[in-house]
Amino acid sequence: MSLRRVIPLLTTLACLGCATAPMSFTSPTPRLAEDAYSCSLRKVNELGYTLTNTSKEAGFITATKQTSGMGTKLLTGSEYHDQLTISIFGDSASGRKIRATAGRTDRKSNLFGTSSQAMKPSEAGKADANALLQSCADGSMPTQGLN
Structure with missing residues (x-):
């Protein structure tokens, strides 16, 4: 196989691998850690997510929301779930931040049996992550990066 054919193939495979990565958004917050945690927890519930794991001491929240209906499950056997992971880190001296990761x-x-496969975050999931940061951080535009 020639090098001309191998390079596009490897590039395509590399891009496909990136397509399923969760997407993180980070924003500074002037709130105390406890207040940022409470606000994030409240917003996750308002957005319709079900909590799967929380730790107030660690500033960590994970939640999931089913986004597909019964028709999809009956026809394909699939259920699609948006996932949010929220981390509150840093301190008042160095600058506290909230990171919301959509998956x-x-x-x-x-x-x-049942199997799970990671997928590219949905537009609704990314919008939920940004909505949380707009409500619980300082209101500035969150910075985006891959997790």
Whole structure:
């Protein structure tokens, strides 16, 4: 196989690998850690997510929201879930920040069991992460980066 054919193939494979990465948004917050945690927890609930893990001491919240309906599950065996992971880190001296990471999974069920596969975050999931930061951080535009 010639080098001309190998390079586009490797580039395509590398891009496909990046397509499923969660997307993180970070914004500074003037709030105390406890206040930022409480605000984030309240916003996650307002957005319709179900909490899956929380730690007030660590400033960590994970939550999931099913985004597909019964028709999708019956026809394809798939359930799509948006996931949010919130981290509150730093201190008042160095600058406290909130990071909201959006992800998505496809949970498939069949006669042989259930499997989960990571997917590219949905637009709604990314919008939810930004909405949380707009409500609980300092209101500035969050910076985006891959997790």
